[in-house]
Amino acid sequence: MSVRERFGRSNPSLDMKLDEGTSMTTRSRQIRVVSYLLLGLVAVFYIWPLFMLVNTSMKTLPEYLKDPSGLAESITFENFVEAWQLANFPQYLWNSVLYTSVATAIFVASTLFVAFPIARGYFRGSNALLTLYVVALFLPPALIPQFQLILNLGLYNSRIGFISLFLINPIGMIIMVNYIKSIPKELDESAAVDGSGYLRFVFSIVFPLIRPAVATVTVLHAIGIWNELVLPTIYLSSSEKFPITRGLIVFEGVYGSNWPGIASAVLMLMLPMLVLFLLLQREIISGLTAGSIKG
Amino acid sequence: MAVMKKSYLFGGEKRWRNLAPIYFLLPGVLFYFIIALGPSIATSIYSLTDASGLRGADVNWIGFDNYDEFLFQGLASRDNIDATLRTLRFCAIVTLVQFSIGLILALLVNQKLRGRTFFRTLFFMPVILGVVIQGLMWKLFLQPRGGPMATIFGWFGAQSEFLGGQPDEAFMWVIVVQIWANVGITMVIFLAGMQTISSDLYEAAKIDGASGWQLFRDVTWPQLTPAVNTNFLLNIIGSLQAWQLFLVLTGYKAGTQVLGYLVFAEGFGQTGEAPSFRQGFAAAASMVLFFLVLVIGFFANRFVTWRERKFL
Numbered sequence A: 001m002s003v004r005e006r007f008g009r010s011n012p013s014l015d016m017k018l019d020e021g022t023s024m025t026t027r028s029r030q031i032r033v034v035s036y037l038l039l040g041l042v043a044v045f046y047i048w049p050l051f052m053l054v055n056t057s058m059k060t061l062p063e064y065l066k067d068p069s070g071l072a073e074s075i076t077f078e079n080f081v082e083a084w085q086l087a088n089f090p091q092y093l094w095n096s097v098l099y100t101s102v103a104t105a106i107f108v109a110s111t112l113f114v115a116f117p118i119a120r121g122y123f124r125g126s127n128a129l130l131t132l133y134v135v136a137l138f139l140p141p142a143l144i145p146q147f148q149l150i151l152n153l154g155l156y157n158s159r160i161g162f163i164s165l166f167l168i169n170p171i172g173m174i175i176m177v178n179y180i181k182s183i184p185k186e187l188d189e190s191a192a193v194d195g196s197g198y199l200r201f202v203f204s205i206v207f208p209l210i211r212p213a214v215a216t217v218t219v220l221h222a223i224g225i226w227n228e229l230v231l232p233t234i235y236l237s238s239s240e241k242f243p244i245t246r247g248l249i250v251f252e253g254v255y256g257s258n259w260p261g262i263a264s265a266v267l268m269l270m271l272p273m274l275v276l277f278l279l280l281q282r283e284i285i286s287g288l289t290a291g292s293i294k295g
Numbered sequence B: 001m002a003v004m005k006k007s008y009l010f011g012g013e014k015r016w017r018n019l020a021p022i023y024f025l026l027p028g029v030l031f032y033f034i035i036a037l038g039p040s041i042a043t044s045i046y047s048l049t050d051a052s053g054l055r056g057a058d059v060n061w062i063g064f065d066n067y068d069e070f071l072f073q074g075l076a077s078r079d080n081i082d083a084t085l086r087t088l089r090f091c092a093i094v095t096l097v098q099f100s101i102g103l104i105l106a107l108l109v110n111q112k113l114r115g116r117t118f119f120r121t122l123f124f125m126p127v128i129l130g131v132v133i134q135g136l137m138w139k140l141f142l143q144p145r146g147g148p149m150a151t152i153f154g155w156f157g158a159q160s161e162f163l164g165g166q167p168d169e170a171f172m173w174v175i176v177v178q179i180w181a182n183v184g185i186t187m188v189i190f191l192a193g194m195q196t197i198s199s200d201l202y203e204a205a206k207i208d209g210a211s212g213w214q215l216f217r218d219v220t221w222p223q224l225t226p227a228v229n230t231n232f233l234l235n236i237i238g239s240l241q242a243w244q245l246f247l248v249l250t251g252y253k254a255g256t257q258v259l260g261y262l263v264f265a266e267g268f269g270q271t272g273e274a275p276s277f278r279q280g281f282a283a284a285a286s287m288v289l290f291f292l293v294l295v296i297g298f299f300a301n302r303f304v305t306w307r308e309r310k311f312l
Helices: A003-008 A016-055 A061-066 A079-085 A088-122 A126-137 A142-152 A160-163 A170-180 A186-194 A199-211 A211-225 A230-235 A244-254 A259-279 A281-294 B014-046 B065-071 B076-107 B116-141 B147-153 B165-196 B199-207 B212-223 B224-240 B244-249 B260-266 B279-311
Strands: none
Touching: A016 A259, A016 B076, A016 B116, A016 B147, A079 A088, A088 A126, A088 A160, A088 A170, A088 A244, A088 B014, A126 A142, A126 A170, A126 A199, A126 B014, A142 A230, A142 B014, A142 B212, A142 B279, A160 A199, A160 A230, A170 A211, A186 A199, A199 A211, A199 B014, A199 B116, A211 A259, A211 A281, A211 B116, A230 A244, A230 B014, A230 B065, A244 A259, A244 B116, A244 B260, A259 B116, A281 B116, A281 B165, B014 B279, B065 B076, B065 B279, B076 B116, B076 B165, B076 B224, B076 B260, B076 B279, B116 B165, B165 B224, B165 B244, B212 B224, B224 B279, B244 B260, B260 B279
16 A cells, blocks of 8 residues: 555645644654653763763772762873783783784685675586575584684684684675675676786775775674674683783673773773774674674 | 676686686685584584583584483473573563664654764664673673662662672663663664655655654555564574673573573583583584574564565
8 A cells, every 4th residue: 555545545634734834843843852852861871881981990999989970089090001001901902903903804805705706606606605605694603613623623722723713704705795796797808808817806906896895894894803702712711812802801800899990991992993983984884784684 | 798708707828717716715615614614514413422622532422412401301401491491581572672772763863853973873882892891881880889870770769789689680681781782783774774765755645644653654664674674583583692791791690591601601611610611512502592593583584574575
């Protein structure tokens, strides 16, 4: 049933509408006020925890214990300095940067070379291979056999073993395939006529053209690694190899009630993500929405 | 159009031309088979063994013993079955609330309001922060002695131990954080759907004298069907598998465990008293979770297809 049909039956007369003219604006103002009230109410529970974090990080421990929710009496950054030193932060941070950048780079490069021929159908069974990637989204989690594999390869508690867990992302693959399909195939042909090699063609012609998709996939994948907590808990046992998420949980375990210290550590982990988010909001949102299909 | 045959692509000798894409494809595909697809399939095999997490330890075939222990050992299976039921409860509450709040927020920020970009960004923000930050932030916010939420409770003369309280209470607060952390995705998917609805439809309905509620019921809701269905499925499947906030917020606390956490705790010695790596058992538990997702996902999908036929 079309919209018109549906409302056709109760179509009010025109003059009735004119009468409503003034009350409509009052009504839309009411809607506006109610909207702001609701949004404000929800926003409180997003801003307050954030503010609480900043506020707590400025307090001394006795000050926090006396009144956890109260405003900090003065602005100091001592907790940050202390947490930075106590928590072995530089090491954790470096590990996180290393794992995230290396794994993401390998993932993006290797996936590009899988996605391109699949999107083009350049080999027999390319559709079947794509289906295999989609099917994986519905298979049981790989957690246990993956651990057995890494363990028996002797890669437990090794950086290489840990990084190798992050070289795959079916969603990212599917995003890339779909994007490459939108690039005209004639390009390949003219490149071939010019005598361009495959490697050069993919890197210098395909890659720049699909940059938006690459940006989305990169950001999606990097955020996933940066935030990962379970895999470092499972696969890494020595603290000098911990990424920052795991380090933070260890820090919380040791300094359990020292919330000013924990809060400043959390803020330090959070800041790079927040900056990245504000800079790359569009890529991040499109990546994570597509990525959320994984559930 | 395509005058050129595939075999003429990518200069050089003919045979090399055809194979170049295959050679470069191999590393990616091999990673995929070894790290993801293979282990994923092997989960079902491991669930029939007594595998432990010790290197070089014997792995014996024990048939369906793990499943038997998980489900049919009466009192001894009680905790596992409770965890399964709790997972369903978690899923039902999270899906219902996250779906509704996400829809309401999307409707609100889809209006031409000053500051709507700010609100969108704010509500989406937790999604990128990850479970550690989400969890620690709320642990601080939910401090039972003088924390902000305790203060709010105090205004109404109420009191709570929050995450440290009774299992049901702690469980409820994890649900709150779970929804708080993920409602942004639901909102964004709804928003994307709303922005594809043609404004002509609204204009037509308004000319016909439709009120705000009628506009929603007869235009927005049916037109939003793809986004509604996506969110419905995502919320169900996502919340069935979610457990990591429990790890940060409550730990493996009796009376709060969900299946995903049970798999991790049993498999990697995190159960607390006398922990051991019971990976065969954990694999069986993750197969149970997988079947749960499969069955519920199947019916949810049937429902969604039925809705699509009704509305589109």
